[in-house]
Structure formats: structure tokens, C-alpha cells
Amino acid sequence: MLLISCPNCGSRDETEFHYGGQAHVPYPENPNELNDREWAEYLFYRDNTKGTFAERWLHSTGCRQWFNMLRDTVTYDIQAVYPMGAPRPSTAVPAAPESGTASLAADSTTTGTTAPSTSATSTAPGITKSGTTAPEGATK
Amino acid sequence: MSTHQLPEHPEFLWHNPEPKSSYDAVIVGGGGHGLATAYFLAKNHGMTNIAVLEKGWLAGGNMARNTTIIRSNYLWDESAAIYEHALKLWEILPEELEYDFLFSQRGVMNLAHTLGDVRESIRRVGANKLNGVDAEWLEPDQVKELCPILNISDNIRYPVMGATYQPRAGIAKHDHVAWAFARKCDELGVDIIQNCEVTGFLKDGNRVVGVKTNRGTINTEKVGLCAAGHSSVLAEMAGFRLPIQSHPLQALVSELHEPVHPTVVMSNHVHVYVSQAHKGELVMGAGVDSYNGYGQRGSFHVIEHQMAAAVELFPIFARAHVLRTWGGIVDTTLDASPIMGTTPVDNMFVNCGWGTGGFKGTPAAGLTFAHTIATGAPHKLNKPFALERFETGALIDEHGAAAVAH
Ligand SMILES: Cc1cc2nc3c(=O)[nH]c(=O)nc-3n(C[C@H](O)[C@H](O)[C@H](O)COP(=O)(O)OP(=O)(O)OC[C@H]3O[C@@H](n4cnc5c(N)ncnc54)[C@H](O)[C@@H]3O)c2cc1C
Numbered sequence A: 001m002l003l004i005s006c007p008n009c010g011s012r013d014e015t016e017f018h019y020g021g022q023a024h025v026p027y028p029e030n031p032n033e034l035n036d037r038e039w040a041e042y043l044f045y046r047d048n049t050k051g052t053f054a055e056r057w058l059h060s061t062g063c064r065q066w067f068n069m070l071r072d073t074v075t076y077d078i079q080a081v082y083p084m085g086a087p088r089p090s091t092a093v094p095a096a097p098e099s100g101t102a103s104l105a106a107d108s109t110t111t112g113t114t115a116p117s118t119s120a121t122s123t124a125p126g127i128t129k130s131g132t133t134a135p136e137g138a139t140k
Numbered sequence B: 001m002s003t004h005q006l007p008e009h010p011e012f013l014w015h016n017p018e019p020k021s022s023y024d025a026v027i028v029g030g031g032g033h034g035l036a037t038a039y040f041l042a043k044n045h046g047m048t049n050i051a052v053l054e055k056g057w058l059a060g061g062n063m064a065r066n067t068t069i070i071r072s073n074y075l076w077d078e079s080a081a082i083y084e085h086a087l088k089l090w091e092i093l094p095e096e097l098e099y100d101f102l103f104s105q106r107g108v109m110n111l112a113h114t115l116g117d118v119r120e121s122i123r124r125v126g127a128n129k130l131n132g133v134d135a136e137w138l139e140p141d142q143v144k145e146l147c148p149i150l151n152i153s154d155n156i157r158y159p160v161m162g163a164t165y166q167p168r169a170g171i172a173k174h175d176h177v178a179w180a181f182a183r184k185c186d187e188l189g190v191d192i193i194q195n196c197e198v199t200g201f202l203k204d205g206n207r208v209v210g211v212k213t214n215r216g217t218i219n220t221e222k223v224g225l226c227a228a229g230h231s232s233v234l235a236e237m238a239g240f241r242l243p244i245q246s247h248p249l250q251a252l253v254s255e256l257h258e259p260v261h262p263t264v265v266m267s268n269h270v271h272v273y274v275s276q277a278h279k280g281e282l283v284m285g286a287g288v289d290s291y292n293g294y295g296q297r298g299s300f301h302v303i304e305h306q307m308a309a310a311v312e313l314f315p316i317f318a319r320a321h322v323l324r325t326w327g328g329i330v331d332t333t334l335d336a337s338p339i340m341g342t343t344p345v346d347n348m349f350v351n352c353g354w355g356t357g358g359f360k361g362t363p364a365a366g367l368t369f370a371h372t373i374a375t376g377a378p379h380k381l382n383k384p385f386a387l388e389r390f391e392t393g394a395l396i397d398e399h400g401a402a403a404v405a406h
């Protein structure tokens, strides 16, 4: 189980949270101008990153607030927790190879996809580095 | 013990050739779908100068991790057509592949626990019958008759209010299915290449002309992607996106027990499904872990939850033990239906998005995807499942009928 550090409540079990998928997907600025392809992208297409992924979580049985998180989708390590609206923090943590496969290749193709509307360079205020709160592996 | 004291090694089911420098078609992914596709390419379309490239070992992905439920009682016409075709193929494949992979048509029951469930179930039985899929509605006492260990009393949180039943549904031995396809592929001249990871694609303009692998570059006329949980990763290498999210999906087995469970029972509402494997293990599963994940493992509370549901429905399971749990990486779509067809890259085809329920579809996925690769055009059964549906809005929304979609 993930141990997630809510910015308002501190470390809580994953069972208190609700997953919200990819973060930083803005509502189309001019919805009337979108063609079918662009609507499809907005409605149905999300990044499916293998490696560090910016995603939304809701602390549904606690403070009921949304926040963003950077998590490695292979190791499940939580790398940063940051407020909604803040840009994606930069991380230099490489994706770990998947256990149990012959693959050693770093997924250069899947990392570094910055979400629209953020700059990956600035570090937002209020970022919690989760290394202090999440145990190694973060899952049991 | 020295080797000469060991019994003779049984015959290998397939060879492990070195990759050639070029093929007429390359299938990426040596799970059930990749192997079935290669088999039908060779058998139905005479394409034998082809290879299946697998980054790990043959059928070590979801093919080795699924709970083997086979059924075709889906709600919508498009789904019923392809899953029912698959079921008909399952019925003849042991003979065709000359391999008894223990396909056991012991029936599948989908329980109803609320009035909403009851209405949806009866509607689905009607839809199934109109589509030529065997389906029945069972009242609670009929449920009990078919599966005596089920608790149908009123004093549980979600009493059993009835069930749909598909008698021709069942289970099979998943690894043997893969080996059966692999042996036939090998006999037909297909190269099955393990430990061969595709790391990129060679393109001439918008046309794919080869694959880069950890064992060198391989030229090819056509590429068929059958990479299940890694489909997005491969699509990104090729330069296009897929509307897919990869999630962990877990399952578990108990120790061996004498036969107590004669059928397959699924419950969307309390979220568990259970069958008893041929050897005697109770096999259980439920829904995906909520977060995206490529780790082939999930969170323990998901296991705990499904066991609580199982013990309430089957009180005798309270004394069974969990022997092991595991996880796979499933490629889910928003309408819970697969994606098959052409891609934005010429001569590259994709078969993915089977998510939590693609084992049952293996033969039909292989048959129709082989047609698409060989002819460059959709098969009538996979046409509605093309990538374009997310643009046209013609979704095939199976969530209602298949919330626990195995
Ligand atoms: C726990 C669990 C329970 C399930 N239960 C059921 C069920 O009861 N009934 C049902 O119908 N379905 C079930 N499913 C779903 C079913 O297993 C899948 O839909 C189906 O196996 C997917 O097709 P496949 O066999 O080809 O996938 P896989 O076996 O996963 O094959 C994909 C292959 O592609 C390979 N690959 C990936 N990337 C590369 C690369 N770059 N280069 C080379 N190779 C690559 C992988 O290593 C893998 O072997 C379940 C799945 C899980 C995880």
C-alpha cells in the first residue's frame, strides 16, 4: 500500500485517497475551435508514462483537498508532493528498471514528457520531498 | 546428481532461433495475442517469414498472470460478436492445435446484488440471446443449486438476488494455451525470439521499415504491436499516442483443496470473482489498482478487499490460506473495449487495450489482427474497435456490463 503524504494532513494510507490521473491537463482555451481530433485528445488521451509521472490525488476521507504528486510508475516511489496550480517540479531521479524483466534500457522515450502549461525547470514553493515520509518502496 | 542421471529432456515445443536480418512481418510481444496473431498469419495468410519478438520469456506477461476466465456474455453487439467468435474458436482449438489445454466449459455466473444489478443482468441476458450467446437468468435458489457453497442468505451486506449464467463459458490452462500456439507457430516456420526487446522503430517517411532491438536491427515490411501493458511505450517510440492507461491488476490463489467449487462465480458489486483450478487452488481476482503502474505489483488492501468479499459469499473459504499473490500490467481504455487496427504510422498495426479481460479474446484477436496485418484492412469483427472510435464518438462502452471485466 502506498503511504501518501497529504500536504494538509501528513502521511496517510493510500486507502484514504482517490486517484485522479494525469496532472496538468488544462481545459481547452477555446473549446469552440476544437476539431474532433482535438476533442478526442482532450477527452480520451492521457500520457501513460513509464517512469516519473505527474498525477492528481484527492484526500477523500481526510481534508478532501486535491494535490499533485510525482510518482515513479515502475517502482511506485513518491518523489514529490505539490499543490494544485503549482508547476511540475524538476526531478533528476531516473526510472528504475522493471523488476523481473530482461530490460535494462532506460526509458528515454517515456521520461521528460512535460505536461502542457508547466515549465519543468522552476521548483514550486511548498514542495514536500517525500523521501522523509514514505518508506522505501512505499508499497507492501 | 550429475546430468547423465537425469531423465531425458522432453522434446522442446519450439526452437530459439537467432533473429534474421529481415522478415515480412514482425509481431512485438510474445504473449497470447502475439502468438495467436503469428499462428493465424501463417495458417490463414501463408505468411511464414515472420517473427514474434518477446523482451522477456514467452508468455511471461499477462498471459502467465491471468485468471483464465473465458466467456462471451458481453452487452453490446460488437463485443458479443468478437467474444462469441473467440468462444467458438476455443471450442475447436484443442483439436486444431493438437494440444489439450484443459478448456473446461463449467459455466460462468455473474451475481446480482441490487435491484440495479438485477435489471442490468436481465437486460444483458436478453441482449445475449438476441446475439446467439447462451445466457440464462437464475433466481437465488437456482444459483444455490448450481453452486452449493455460495451463501444466498439474506443476512449479508449484499445478498445474492440472482445471477446471469453462461453455460458454455469456463476456464483453460493459460500457459498451455501459449505453448500450444507457440508449437504450431514453430512448426509453420515462424521464428519465436525471446529476450529480444524492441527499443525503437526505423521509418522511411511515415512508413515503418524496421525495428531496433537489443539483439540488433531487423528490417520488416509490417509491424504488429501486441504488447498489452507496454503498448503506450511502443506507440510513443513509433511517434503516436494511444488512449490507454496501464494499471496493476492483481490475483491470488489458495493452497490446493478438494473440488468444492463447480463453476466460475463473478460479482461486480462486491468485487471478487472465484474459480477453482484443475489442480485444486481457489483462484481469485478483482478490479485494478487505481493508480497507473508498470510495476507488476499492486497494493495489499486490494487483495484484502477481495478476500473479504469472497469469504462473505463463500463462508467455507474462511479457513483457506493465501498461497501467493501477483500482478500484471493491464492496458485499460475508457470504454473497457480493446483497440485493433491501423495506426497513424503506415504498415504499423496495433492490437491493445484488452485490459483486464483479453485472455478470453486471444483466438479472435489473433484471427482478426492477422487479417488486418496481412490485408492492411480491418476484419469485419475488429472494424468497430479501431482507434478512430475515440474521435467519432462511436465508443463500445462495456463498463455497465463488465465492471469486473475478466
Ligand atoms: C491478474 C490478471 C487477471 C486476468 N484475468 C483475466 C481473465 O480471467 N480472463 C481474461 O479474459 N483476461 C484476464 N486478464 C487479462 C489478460 O491476461 C490480458 O488481456 C491478455 O493476456 C493480454 O494479451 P497478451 O496475452 O498478449 O499479453 P501479455 O502476455 O502481457 O503479452 C505482451 C508481451 O509483450 C511483451 N513486450 C512488451 N514490451 C515489449 C518490447 N518493447 N519488446 C518486446 N516485447 C515486449 C511483454 O513482455 C509481454 O510478454 C487478466 C490479467 C491479469 C493481469
Ligand SMILES: [Zn+2]
Residues within 6 Å of the ligand: A006, A007, A008, A009, A010, A059, A062, A063, A064, A065
Ligand atoms: Zn489531507
